[in-house]
Amino acid sequence: MRYEKYFYETIDLLTKNNLLKYKGKIYKGCNGYPRVEVIDDVNDLCKNIDNPKVLEVGCGSGLNIYLLHSLNPNIEIHGFEYTNSRIASTIVNLFYTPIIKNLFLADVCDLKMPDNSFDVVYSIHVLEQLGQEKAEIALKEMWRVCKKGIVLSEPSVHGANLYEKWRMKTLGYCKNLYSVAEKLPNSKIIVYKEDTIRTYPNTSYHLIVKKI
Numbered sequence: 001m002r003y004e005k006y007f008y009e010t011i012d013l014l015t016k017n018n019l020l021k022y023k024g025k026i027y028k029g030c031n032g033y034p035r036v037e038v039i040d041d042v043n044d045l046c047k048n049i050d051n052p053k054v055l056e057v058g059c060g061s062g063l064n065i066y067l068l069h070s071l072n073p074n075i076e077i078h079g080f081e082y083t084n085s086r087i088a089s090t091i092v093n094l095f096y097t098p099i100i101k102n103l104f105l106a107d108v109c110d111l112k113m114p115d116n117s118f119d120v121v122y123s124i125h126v127l128e129q130l131g132q133e134k135a136e137i138a139l140k141e142m143w144r145v146c147k148k149g150i151v152l153s154e155p156s157v158h159g160a161n162l163y164e165k166w167r168m169k170t171l172g173y174c175k176n177l178y179s180v181a182e183k184l185p186n187s188k189i190i191v192y193k194e195d196t197i198r199t200y201p202n203t204s205y206h207l208i209v210k211k212i
């Protein structure tokens with residue numbers, strides 16, 4: 001029932017109903033630790049960068065952008081979605097933030113932007129849906145357009161229970177992208193955590209790859 005409850009809720013509603021404490025900070029409008037960990041990691045990667053520029057791939061309702069902006073308003077955040085309806089929800093939710101001017105439509109498998117356009121590129125539960133072949137293309141695109149590194153949180157086959165494994169297989173989810181990330185040019189995997197947090201209906205892995 002998670003999707004029924006949360007999928008189309010506005011950030012205002014989430015903010016009223018959810019308060020999540022993580023590393024001593026309260027995150028408003030948040031329905032899970034995995035996304036907070038990712039947001040925190042994106043912020044960490046931006047440390048020591050002057051005027052950091054960050055891109056969220058498949059930003060959905062805009063919740064992750066909202067959290068990152070609340071955490072660090074100095075980051076210039078951009079985000080894109082694949083469909084009109086999804087970008088519409090992002091626009092509605094981020095209407096009163098400066099990020100409104102940085103939202104656009106795009107396909108992560110074919111980013112029409114130059115190499116190294118953003119310092120950090122991140123994504124939460126987007127590549128999963130593309131299937132293995134397209135997810136690999138997407139990861140390479142994210143790598144191409146980032147200058148410093150990428151942060152990724154996706155459902156993990158490892159640690160998944162029988163139902164979760166069946167669900168991922170039936171939906172044609174991509175498998176783990178670790179081995180693809182390892183082979184990205186000039187890459188160093190600095191964090192890889194499997195099955196650290198279980199949020200129905202998935203268990204997520206957490207990957208941070210830095211450019212060296």
Ligand SMILES: C[S@@+](CC[C@H](N)C(=O)[O-])C[C@H]1O[C@@H](n2cnc3c(N)ncnc32)[C@H](O)[C@@H]1O
Nearest residue numbers: 058059060081082083086106107108124125126
């Ligand atoms: C499960 S939602 C996650 C949304 C958001 N990242 C979050 O954490 O709430 C997956 C999102 O990926 C987007 N998506 C699917 N295919 C995409 C593509 N090829 N390029 C960019 N976004 C895509 C969908 O439109 C959808 O909003």
